[in-house]
Amino acid sequence: MKVKIKLCILGHLPHLSEILKIEEWNSSIFEITGINSLNFAGCSDGPNWEFLDNNIEKELPPNADADILIVVTNVPLQDDYFVRRFSDNRICITYSGMSDILIFNDIPLNNLLLRLLYSATLVYKSQGNRIPLLSEIKFTHDDPRGCIFDMNGADKKDIVYSTNKPEICNSCVDSLINNHVTNNTVDEALIVETQKELKRINKGLYFKITDRIKKHPIITIIISSLVALSIDLISHVIYEHFK
Secondary structure, three states, X not given: OOEEEEEEEEOOOOOHHHXXXXXXXXXXXXXXXXXXXXXXXXXXXXXXXXXXXXXXXXXXOOOOOOXXXXXXXXOOEHHHOOXXXXXXXXXXXXXXXXXXXXXXXXXXXXXXHHHHHHHHHHHHHHOOOOOOOOOOOOOOEOOOOOEOOEOOOOOHHHHHHHOOOOEOOHHHHHHXXXXXXXXXXXXXXXXXXXXXXXXXXXXXXXXXXXXXXXXXXXXXXHHHHHHHHHHHHHHHHHHHHHO
8 A cells, every 4th residue: 555645835945846746756655645835934943044843843734634744845954954753754854955956966856855755655664654753763874875765964965866866775675674673674575666666766868868978978979970970971962862
């Protein structure tokens, strides 16, 4: 059975139309059951204009009709995290400090949210259908591996490695399948299917082509020259035939 995830946009979110393209995503792991919008009722309370956990939690709506509620915002969160976990299977993700990194690296903005949807679904399954609080357990690892459980704490720029063809690293696969904490293991077939779907999280055809050109400029120039020469020869032959 698919995990039901509801989304809520909290406050003004730049590039909203790009992020909402996530509605078109098809998954056999989870389903998005709806997207709501809310305005902020209060102001930030942190020393660096961030919303501390107790404050942002007051802004979160109750999770009434979904397995997981994910609130998407654009304000800084506590400890400069881009994801915070709260009670009642609620998660808050912010694009503050993340959008510019993704845009600069030609990565679709909704890739960040997709990464969270998959990691949250697996956490939910592995913890007996619940999302534990941050104080209860840590799921991420500090070193970037291109894994959906990368911490990205020391340098947020490392997010690029886990938002373009991300995966579940071997260590995390082992932790999910052999959960010694709650004994709620994730079925190996679910891991395999998730890995397959994660490959679809990429830059898109246009930027994949431009990346290939950047990596192989000499070959690209040679191919372009040969194509141009071929077109010129064909044009000349056609001209000579019909003149």
